[in-house]
Amino acid sequence: MTGWTTDHIPDQRGRIAVVTGANSGLGLATATALARRGAHVVLAVRNTDAGREAARRIGGAVEVRELDLASLDSVRIFAAKLTADHPVLDLLVNNAGVVLLGPRRTTADGFELHLGTNMLGHFALTGLLLGNLAAARQPRVVSLSSITHKSAHLDFDDLMVERDYRAASAYGRSKLATTVFGVELDRRLRAAGSPIVSALAHPGLTRTNLTPRAWEHRGQLGRLIASLGLLVTQPVERGALPQLRAATEPGVRGGRFFGPGGMWETRGRVTEAKLSREAADPAVGERLWARAEELTGVSYP
Numbered sequence: 001m002t003g004w005t006t007d008h009i010p011d012q013r014g015r016i017a018v019v020t021g022a023n024s025g026l027g028l029a030t031a032t033a034l035a036r037r038g039a040h041v042v043l044a045v046r047n048t049d050a051g052r053e054a055a056r057r058i059g060g061a062v063e064v065r066e067l068d069l070a071s072l073d074s075v076r077i078f079a080a081k082l083t084a085d086h087p088v089l090d091l092l093v094n095n096a097g098v099v100l101l102g103p104r105r106t107t108a109d110g111f112e113l114h115l116g117t118n119m120l121g122h123f124a125l126t127g128l129l130l131g132n133l134a135a136a137r138q139p140r141v142v143s144l145s146s147i148t149h150k151s152a153h154l155d156f157d158d159l160m161v162e163r164d165y166r167a168a169s170a171y172g173r174s175k176l177a178t179t180v181f182g183v184e185l186d187r188r189l190r191a192a193g194s195p196i197v198s199a200l201a202h203p204g205l206t207r208t209n210l211t212p213r214a215w216e217h218r219g220q221l222g223r224l225i226a227s228l229g230l231l232v233t234q235p236v237e238r239g240a241l242p243q244l245r246a247a248t249e250p251g252v253r254g255g256r257f258f259g260p261g262g263m264w265e266t267r268g269r270v271t272e273a274k275l276s277r278e279a280a281d282p283a284v285g286e287r288l289w290a291r292a293e294e295l296t297g298v299s300y301p
Contacts, residue, residue, distance in 0.1 A: 017034050017093065018042040038060075071107065115161070182200040
């Protein structure tokens, strides 16, 4: 299989990148590729022990910082400390995410766990680091979507999914919200004449540890289902290519969306992906933005 690979990543020396959820899976693959091209990479992780092990494996100019996206207090502390040490930030990859089966759970702030972690935590983080990004020469934000966003719908009367909760549906909604955020961020940055580019990517079906973790409480049957599911996925190094292309390809325009180009966007070479109609709707973007600012207390300048 040919196409865009990590060999296409330009020299990243002199650039500072933050990758959330960088201790495993897509985040680890992304951080590794950036570091090997010379970037100074901040591994923003909830488990710092796992982060330090990841840093040891990556080598190069890598540092580990604690970030729990399910806690707005943690997001604010992370952003304040990062700003003190790195007032200029070239790249923010909003990669971290959770997918859990089972009963409804909430974040430290009372948000439904998928929405709170996958979208609202990143919304707050990006807003708090916007000044750092604006100070860079060619700054970029990459938001990680999913093909599940295409079949999801945001119910603004039940954004926290308190009625008829289903974990898989909640995950899809959170990824739709993340996609809407990335697109609306692009609209607002362009309207403001900002140098920051907001791009998006999705990994298709990729062999990460999220699926086994989601099924682990289902016993032997759950583990069997997870194992069978992994058979149809692509390696994590290939799944990370869309977000690496969105993060590093010269001249990427705001709002571009990358993903695998084969088998219903589940795998294959990196190409331009398609947004769902709801994800691209400016009215949805404006409405979600207002709710996100209200819920997180983070207002973008």
